[in-house]
Amino acid sequence: MLSKDAIKLYVLGLSLLGLTAWVFFRENRMDWTDYQAEFKEFVTEKFGAERAAQVPTGIQQIWVKDLDRVDRCITCHQAVEWKGLETAPEPYRTHPKEILEKHPLTAYGCTSCHGGQGFSTILPDAHGNVEHWEEPVLGAEVSEAYLIKNSKALMEMNCNSCHRYDRETKGMDYINTAKKLVEQKDCRACHTINGRGGIIGPDLTFEGEKPTEQFDYGRLTGRHSVFAWQVAHFQNPKMVSPDSVMPNFGFSSQDAQALALLVMSWRKEPIPANYISGVQLRDVPTQEEIEKEKRMLEGEGAFFVQNKCFICHSVTSLGVDSAAKIGPDLSDAVTDVQSRFGRTLDDFLMEPTGTMSVVLATQIPLTTEQRQQAIALLKVAYQRKLEQQIKNASPSPMPTGK
Amino acid sequence: MATELISETKTRSTLLVMLRDKLRLKPAWEKLTWTWRPETKREAGDAIVRNFVLHWFPAKVSLESLSWGYSFWLGTISAVLFLILTITGGVLMFLYVPSVERAYLSVKDLEFSTSYGWFLRGLHRIGAHLMVAVVFLHMVRVFLTGAFKNGRKAVGQNRPLNWIIGVALLLITLLLSFTGYLLPWDQLAYWAITVGTNIASSAPVFGEPTRFILLGGTTIEQATLIRFYVLHCFVLPLATLWLVSYHMWRVRKDGGLACVEKRYEEAKKEERPAIASKTYSLLGITGGTAVDVRNVMVDDEKDKVPSSPYLTVRLAVVTLATLVASIVLTLIVKAPLEEAANPAVTPNPAKAPWYFLWLQELVTITTFTIGGFTINGALIGGIILPGVLVLAAVLWPYFDKSPVSSIGRWFPKERKWQNRIFLLIIVAILILTFIGTFMRGPFWEIYMPWQEWEQTPRKF
Incomplete structure (x- = not known):
């Protein structure tokens, strides 16, 4: 009885060894290992051994967290971003470049456009024409089945x-x-x-x-x-x-x-x-704000609106109204600059100091002509202000009594 | 010279021990590795006597117990399968994520990118299915051989209790498999659990609350997944481990496998004088009032062989054979993984796990309409009938009045009718399972195995 059992033990032990070897072999000889080896040979032939040495081995994937996608297509389709393999046979062909520029692989992966099963590293499962996978690769195979002329149409x-x-x-x-x-x-x-x-x-x-x-x-x-x-x-x-x-x-x-x-x-x-194309993800000005800006652009103070001075400064006398009013009203800049800096407006605008020097050096680069134009306009603005003051000061017609 | 050396070291070590005892010092490593030390020899002896692992096997074992044809070693195979499941499951716990968002993806990763993931998952899955089948067959074997019956009036023998523990273990095995079924979070999992828990909810009074507690709500969602996961990986395996240990300990307590009973019967017939001199009751080792315990002695040398190597080698053979068979099946059978779970799409047909399909069939059969009145089969077929079956199984040993001579034999004449009734139930369950698994097609219509199902619609 013992010797018979011993024989069984040996036979089973050997079969277990054999099975272990089989499992090991199967794990290390997947579809993709063959494709990667072939690609290496292909690159060696075409570009030399040095280039071939750079070809990565093992499962490759693109993980697009935003789209919750893991695409392992590039495990076999290794040439997707290579130059010079535009006419090579699949799976070693370069992807058309123009579309990738707008849809980079890292942001979109492969399957979000092509379909297929990104998880898979086995050919039939990856191309997705298998049971329990409803998103096959939308290419030639499916197109032919439905007699669609353009094989890229389904995509x-x-x-x-x-x-x-x-x-x-x-x-x-x-x-x-x-x-x-x-x-x-x-x-x-x-x-x-x-x-x-x-x-x-x-x-x-x-x-x-x-x-x-x-x-x-x-x-x-x-x-x-x-x-x-x-x-x-x-x-x-x-x-x-x-x-x-x-x-x-x-x-x-x-x-x-x-x-x-x-x-x-x-x-x-x-x-x-x-x-999503066409969806605006930014602060859009209200209709009211847009109209106000438009009105100001048509008025005498258009220059200050065009050159974004009005973001900080109002020029009330020219009808320019700043929402923020960070800086002083420029209507009386002619006198105000004099009292603040002890310099004339002309002098100050040509060689500004303080905040204005930073603004004009970085955000609003004005040419000399533009500065002169600004000076001239500010003088007009001062003129207008004085006129308006006189107008307001003059006695208004007496209200008729009841 | 040599003896001198030995005595010298002896004295030295005795001195050290004395010093250590005096100072109540223990070596650091002892403190870390061994927290308990017997104070007396009696305590030390008790510890050995109570140790389960040391008493797993008897010193000697009868040849019948070792035979392939009596027990088919089904209990051992179940235990080996449990071991395989524990090891593969332990590794899978590192790789699987029990969240609704990630569960399905992590199983896909196992299948396609984790090293040996496909093998781990396949082996775990095959092992689980095999365990359900083998535990069931084990129960069938025990019933058919009347192995749940007490034989000679031996001390502490209580085979019916062990049978009940066995029934509990079968139920736990089913629950283990059922909870594991949900974890891949694919359509198969989702709808099998839907069907299963819907059947459970039709029990009166307790049905709905049971379902609510099991699901952690009214729908199968994250709460359900984590509950099933904890049950599957922690609660149920622990319960199994504990019950299996007790189950095995009881086998020894009950005097070994039931097939040895007939030896005692034969020995009785030989009318050898019983040795009637032991006074166990006085020593307080056994209950009862009789001072004189008569025992029929079986000649150990004639009928038994040493457990090592006879039992241990066979155990190794069974373990290896189970492992080899499971691996071969893993390599042959593809582990399915359907689309990700989608509560909005019910697959047609939606089936419970295969071992519950006889219940689903029973539910179908017991659902019928008389006039305008429909009888819901879920209560009769899904709760009452299986409930009655489990209750009958638990109580059966207490109503089995067949003679002791029928114990531990296949198909004894004395238990002819019992076995016929039992087999009838088993065959009915198997037929219903077969119909449910292979013959129910879309809209739960009967399809013959050679009939083709309607084409499954696809997107493209």
Whole structure:
């Protein structure tokens, strides 16, 4: 009995050793190790061994904290930011440069535009055409399945997450067309979109959020997908849902695809406001403030408004009113400068001291001509002030008694 | 020369010890490593007698107890699986984040970027499923062999109690698996726990409060996740460890595995004169009033072998075999991870964990409509029926009046009807589990295994 057990023990021990080796091998021979080795060879051939030595090894990732994304795509797509591999085969091709300039990798990652599963370091899972992952890479593979001519068109759906409120965005032809169609056909007659529109049809503001299970695919031939449903529905609403009262607009298949992408882009996913195109994140002056500035620009004191003197100084006699009034009113600068600094206005403005020297040296650099212009205008301002004083001092007409 | 040296060192060390005792000094390392020191020899002896680890195995063990075919070593396998789960789980605790925001992402990281993360998670998952199955099979074995019955009137034997502890351990195993099911925070987890806790809530009076306490509210959210996490990683494993220790200690207290009982029966038949000279009761070691304790002696030399190496080697074989089998399954079976949990989207069909699917089936079967009146099956199928089954399991040993000769044997004639009823229940549970797992498709319709389900809709 003991010797038999001993044999079992040896056999099991050896199999455990074998399994350990297998686990070790599997851990250290992932898809990406092959791609990285191949890329190194590729770089050696093209640029020499020195360059190849700089290629990083191991899992690479871009962590975009703001978008809560971890994209490990660059583990295999190592050449994304390289120069000189623009025509190399994938996954070793350089990413088109222009778009990356406005959308740096560190701020956007890869999957926020391309789709796919950023976590993954295994090819099929990463490209996302797998069970339990609804955001595949929106490229050639999916485009071919839906006979879309432009293989980059699908990606516009993701672009529109941030460009949602643009009327038109450069390079987003499908979405631009769709947005125009929304205006032309006046979808808002029946549907509410972004808080504006009718109530005959369903609110479409978050149409892209509707789960796959909530569509009726019963009358759909071919692939059961939200995209297929939306396209079919745009082309013939009654065919997909017989009770629908939506008119058939006779959209071409390309228009229907564009509209499907647009409505599917209307999602609820949280995006930081600074990522959303067209959203102003700054203090905007009120209408009143804007009008006041406009009025002052048309008056005699326009110079002081244009050159931002009015931020600190009012020039009351010329109709310039500073909100802050940090400095003295410049209406009587002619006499005021004399009493404050013991110098003439002309002299002072040409070679200022104190605060004014700092302001004129850093924030408001005036040329000599501009300074002379200022001096002349300040003299006019003093003139006006005196005139106004005389006017106010003269007896006003007696009020007629009751 | 040599003896002189020894005696010299002896004197010296005795002197040192005396000095130390006089000064009541203890070496620093002793103070740090050993806080308790027996004051008397009796105390020291007691400490050895009470030590569980030292008495885990008997000095000698009968050959039947060691056989593969009697017990299939299912209890041992369960313990080994628990060990595997504890070790892998311990490492996973460093890598998993129990927060609604990060839980799913940390499991994705395990799967794709943590070194050996896929293996750890896979092994932990397979180990958990195996443990549920093996603990269940262990219970089936114990019932079918009548191993919950007391045999000879031995001192302190109480096998029914150990059976009840076993039932408790099965329930805790299910709870351990159930609490672990939620942690990945994917759709599978979220909806399995929804179904499971909804069934629990249909219990009268206590149902809703139980669900509320378990979830930490009315919906499965962060409060639920952290509760399940603490239960899964701390409370339940600790309870298991404690109960398993007691369970094993009881096996020894009950005189070993039930299969040895028949030896005592045979020995009785041989009518060897019983040795009737021991007076344990006087010594206060045993209860009862009889001074004369008659004992049937079984010839140790003839029937038993030393535990070491016979038992220890087999234990090593079972441990290795369990480990090898778990690893092989880990490498073959892919651990699923669905979409992140989404309370707004109910998967179709939404299923409880597989070991609760027989309950979900029972709920379906017991839900029916008479006229305009619908009977909710959750109470009957989800609470009353399983409750009755657990209660029956607990009480069964006390109603089992089959003779002692049926103990520790597979399919004894004397327990034919008991075993038939038990097997009927087991087979019913297995069939319902099979239907629930493999035959329930969208809208909880029956699909034959060869019938294709409706195409699962996708986004693209």
